Amino acid sequence: MSEEIEVCICLRIPLSDILQAIEKGGIEDVEALIEKTKAGSVCKMCISPEYDPYGERDIHLTDLLK
Numbered sequence: 001m002s003e004e005i006e007v008c009i010c011l012r013i014p015l016s017d018i019l020q021a022i023e024k025g026g027i028e029d030v031e032a033l034i035e036k037t038k039a040g041s042v043c044k045m046c047i048s049p050e051y052d053p054y055g056e057r058d059i060h061l062t063d064l065l066k
């Protein structure tokens with residue numbers, strides 16, 4: 001069983017899916033990443049620390065785009 005880190009808990013989207021989408025290119029900003037992967041489209045906490053004031057997510061989409 002995989003121990004993979006989930007970036008988006010709501011939709012159970014693993015880090016590898018997000019990185020793969022970024023590596024493929026054409027992702028200019030976080031909105032494009034959300035559109036492509038659907039991560040961040042439910043509670044939004046995985047998008048950025050601004051949406052996650054209590055630090056409930058370890059990784060945010062904005063960190064991965066830096």
Ligand code: FES
Nearest residue numbers: 008009010042043
């Ligand atoms: S954790 Fe990603 S939308 Fe909720």
